[in-house]
Amino acid sequence: MVIKTIVADDQAIVRTGFINLLATQDDIEVVGEAEDGVQAVRVAAEQRPDLALLDIRMPHKNGIEAAREITRASGGATKALMLTTFGLDEYVYDALAAGASGFLLKDTTFPELLHAVRVVAEGNALLAPELTKRLIAQFVKQRSAPAPVRTVEELTGREVEVLLHIAQGLSNAEISARLTITDHTVKTHINRLFTKMGLRDRAQAVILAYELGLVVPQGRRPTPPART
Incomplete structure (x- = not known):
């Protein structure tokens, strides 16, 4: 499978750099580029890519x-x-809520970039560990939106254990090994979890884990899993 990708960044040298790096891979094809958010939306509509690599801060439409x-x-x-920097941390939660499936820091390495493109294109979530641990906990805690009606009960x-492991960034195979269950069973738990809680992908699952208090900033104890 070839991953059709578009790249959007208002800095030409950065955009060209990403395009040239991605073009070295046989399984990734850059089918369009954009210098702002408006162009990105238009190019995506024209090319129907599998993945859009987007800088958070762009003119006309971020x-x-x-x-x-x-x-x-x-x-x-x-x-x-999404591509971000620590200077744009406050946008991480809103971007996840808007539908972003992954986050990378702008100083990411080439292998990290390729891994992220492939993971996200497959439908999984990928968050840079620094963002997952430091930012999501902080901004979900501070967010002024009403508390979700969903409850851990x-x-x-x-399912709570699986949700916790997803929030820690574990893959299905790692969850399988950690809980000593088959990969098929892990997928079954994830499907049921997503259906019950109305989740689209793992990024939303990470947010939910923080909103439910299952994962909290250091210094506080998480809510213990419910017993079956």
Whole structure:
């Protein structure tokens, strides 16, 4: 499978750099580029890519707005992978809520970039560990939106364990090994978890884990899993 990708960044040298790096891979094809969010939305509509690599801070329409429009217009077929810096931390939660499936820091290495493109294109979530641990906990805690109506009591003990491991960034195979269950069983728990809680992908699962208090900033104890 060839991953059709578009790259959007208002800095030409950065955009060209990413395009040239991705073009070295046989399984990745860059089918379009954009210098702002408006162009990104238009190019995505024309090319129908599997993945859109978007800088958060762009003129005319920022990466968050572009991600929301691109993922919505494609029905989720186009995944959004965001590029950010620590100076733009406050946008991480909103971008996830807008439909972004992954986050990378702008100083990411080439192998990390390729891994992220492939993981996100497959429909999984990928968050740079620094962002997952430091930012999501901070901004979910501070967010002023009403508390979610979903509760941990809706989940079985095993589903809570799976949710916790997803929030820690573990893959299905790693969860399988950690819980000593088959990969098929892990997928079954994840499907049931997503259905019960109305989740689209692992990025939303990470947010949910923080919103439910299962994962909290250091210094506080998480809510213990419910017993079945």
